[in-house]
Amino acid sequence: MIVSRLTGELFITVGALMLLFVAYQLWWTNVIAQRQAGGAANNLQHAWEESGGEDRAAGAFSPGQGFAILYIPKLDVKAPVAEGIGKKKVLDRGMVGHYAEGPLKTAMPWDAKGNFSLAGHRNTHGEPFRYVNRLRPGDKIVVETSSTFYTYEMTSRLDQTSPANVAVIAPVPVGSGFTGPGRYLTLTTCTPEFTSTYRMIVWGKMVDERPRSKGKPDALVE
DSSP: OHHHHHHHHHHHHHHHHHHHHHHIIIIIHHHHHHHHHHHHHHHHHHHHHHHOOOOOOTTOSOTTOEEEEEEEGGGTEEEEEEEBOOTTTTGGGTOEEEOOSGGGOOOOTTSSSEEEEEEOOSSSTTOTTTTGGGOOTTOEEEEEOSSEEEEEEEEEEEEEEOTTOGGGGSSSOTTSSOOSOOEEEEEEEEESTTOOSEEEEEEEEEEEEEEGGGOOOGGGTO
């Protein structure tokens, strides 16, 4: 009886710990990451106001440094964009990461041509890309930098591909339907939900470039 009672208590304790861990992963990591991301976005905007705003060339930002804010109005998403796609410095802090290193280096929004490519969590840690599967052609995605609002229009989506398929963030992304150089945007996230087996890809093209001095673009005030 003593052994049975101890075994039962052990199972109950383990079960309670597992429930606490699940709650931490699914809820508390979002609370922390959203708080961190919100603070980072506010700090960026304050810094831009003080400096007057001037974009810098790619490579001028250190890993983990925020340099832009991503808006997806349809999904009510506002998330800071930081250099690099490291989990601890960027993604797990609720930020969206810019592919910026080595063979995965991609363009900046202000470049004349290229593919501004971003990664973000779909689940936990702020999950900024939780509902990107709901985007449809024509939906707007806005990137705010120190000097400019860049508005992109969602054009196509790849629901599932291998994490090794880096062609999706090429200057002319393979599978996107784009046939020549342009100013493109790529969003990447894990799929299916709560796994990292595959990647979901969303593509867009730039349709407007507006100085911050002229106020917000239509996509953010409609």
